[in-house]
Amino acid sequence: MLLLPIVSVPSSWATTYYVATTGNDSNAGTSVDLPFRTIQHAMNKAVAGDTVLVRGGTYREQVEANLAGTADKPITVSGYASEVPIIKGSDVVTGWTQHSGAIWKKIGWRYNSQQVFVDFDARPGKSLQQIGMPSQYYTTWEYNKPVGSGLADMAAGTFYYDAAALTLYVWLADGSDPNKHVVEASVRRRLFFMHQPYIRLKGFMFRHTNSSAFAQQGAAVELSSNSVIETCDIQYADFAGLSMGYLQNNAHADHCNISNNGDSGVNAAGSTNFRVTNVTMNSNNYRNFNPLWHAGGFKGTAQAYGMIEDNEVGYNNGSGIWFDYANSSGQIVIRNNYIHDNGPVDSAIFFEVSNNGLIYNNVLVNNRRRGIYLSAANNARVYNNTIVGTSDRAGIEVAGMPRGSATLTNNAVYNNIVSHGTSQYDLYIMPDNGTTITNNKSDYNDFYRATGSISLWSGSSYSDLSGWRNVTGLDTHSISANPNFVAPTTPPSALNYAVMAGSPVIDTGTNLGSVVPYDYLLVPRPSGSAFDIGAFEAVSSTSGTTDTIPPLVIISSSVGVVDARGSIKISASASDNVGVTGMRLYIDGVLKASSTTARISYQWKNVTVGTHQVLVTATDAAQNMGSATTTLTVR
DSSP, rough: EOOOOHHHHHHHTTTTEEEEEETTTTTSSSSSSSSSSSSHHHHHHTTTOOOEEEOOOOEOOOEOOOSSOOOOOOOEEEETTTTTTTEEEEEEOOOEEEETTTTEEETOSSOOSSSSEEEEEOOOOOOOOEBSSOOOOOOTSSOOBBBBBSSGGOOOOOOEEETTTEEEEEETTTTTGGGGEEEEOOSOOOOOOSSSSSEEEEOEEEEEEOOGGTTOOEEEEEOOTTTTESSEEEEOOOSHHHHHHHTOOOOOOEEEESSSSSSEEEEESSSEEEEEEOOOEEEEOTTTTOOOTSSSSEEEETOOOEEEOOOOEEOOOEEEEEEEOOSSSSSSEEEEEEEEEEEEEOOOOOESSBOEEEESEEEEOOOOEEEEEEEEOOOOOSOOOOOOOOOOEEEEEEEEEOOOTTOSSSSSSSOEEEEEESSSSSEOOOOOOOEEEEOOEEOOEHHHHHHHHOOEEHHHHHHHHHHHHHOOOOOTTTTTTOOBBBOOOOOGGGGGOOOTTTTTTOOTTTTTHHHHHHHOOOOOOOTTTTTOSSSSSOOOOOOTSSOOOOOOEOOOOOOOOOSSTOOEEEEEEESSSOOOOEEEEEEEEEEEEESSEEEEEEEEEEEOEEEEEEEEEEETTOOOEEEEEEEEEEE
């Protein structure tokens, strides 16, 4: 039985403010019946320990957190109960007049709007295509493929802003009258900006920004030091969805969807000790910024460092995860991510002029250009990754020199699977020059192509491991064998790339276990005669046999009150002989959370008094289901 501690909270300790679209900022705001109208008004009132609860609905405002929380009393800003408020950086545009044919105009429009959406709430999707350059902050390097340059270049599905005439033009995709639609144009630079530390933001949707009109870069939501964003959805911002905070420390993004943004999903410029966990970063850079400048799922720059773990990063127009000049002494950890279908440039994981990377246990599938690229990087450890189906350049590349004063030293590429690629090279390592390029090692890897010979390069090209070893001294223990993956499913997932029992084995002794103690499925490394290459230990093959052992599920018994409303974190883990493929968490029969890994957690807000049943289920690769239940009593 889980018992919720009984906590008496003095009224002077914390205040809860309420916000609703039907409210008024002249209200007291301290009851759900008399809410404020704007989130900003509530944020101007909230001090350390206070909570702001926002009812569902659309809020068109830029929210600034100007007051700080503390470590033990953060300011919490959350959706009310199960309601999901939406903050938009756009305004509805009305009063269109016909310009010519299917082109309509809004005269007296003061904003250089970067996005124009038509009937977005009914059919969420991309903005109309912008004609010309975004603003004076961009050159043809940053935005090298503008569509047209002026009014004469308009076509169906486009918009154009004439700054001199203060006129916004649109040509809807079907040529219809915009007065018969809901047309929203972006006007606000940011949606939520944390100027002060210790802010907790959860349960919001964020849509539409106008960052590119004000500066070269910007994000819809910008975090501050020691702040958290969780269970939020950030989409269709004109540049980035989320910033981990410029020169901020210890910010955390967890269980968010940050996708379909104009340039990138998550940015971290000078951010230190940050964490990005369980975040979906898909289909970013829809505005087609130059992906060799700044675009993709994640980009960390200016000596940023932190952890990127358990995320899905896919279908981005650019690199999946990119660190650029992140060359401080801080540790960068990229682990347990599913990174797929990114490109056309430059890499699933791009580690450029950066230091001290631990890049392990990632599953990289069907990425273009490169799988993992260490470009003028130092002290990076690339361990136990599974890299499948890379096209164009290389599965793994250690190069990027010469590069000014940068060096390429002390990098290690061990225990990776590079398979089924069609790229020019499976592995490319620049040869040692004794000065700026030294001590780059590769071993205990599996290089495999379904058709044709493998391709390795270090000064010369090699099509087999024997010649490669003799000349370079690299990959003494590596092999070239079919890794024998689990049969694919629809839709595909990282779990398709676990290797089956009976695959070739490399006995690596300690297997660098001090760095990679567990594989993607939380099996300890090494584990007997397990296949220790790649992101997964060997799983038992169910072909010809019947596995009947269900997963073992353990629910954490630790609970705690984290705010005056009694928010409880419920966690569970599962283990199984053939691997856990999914978990679900129910409270009183209602599904609250799901996971595709062997771990799951849920932050239960607004806990009610009474007895509640918690059920957690887990499914294994053979479709067996295990479960555990517990009773949670709240008094």
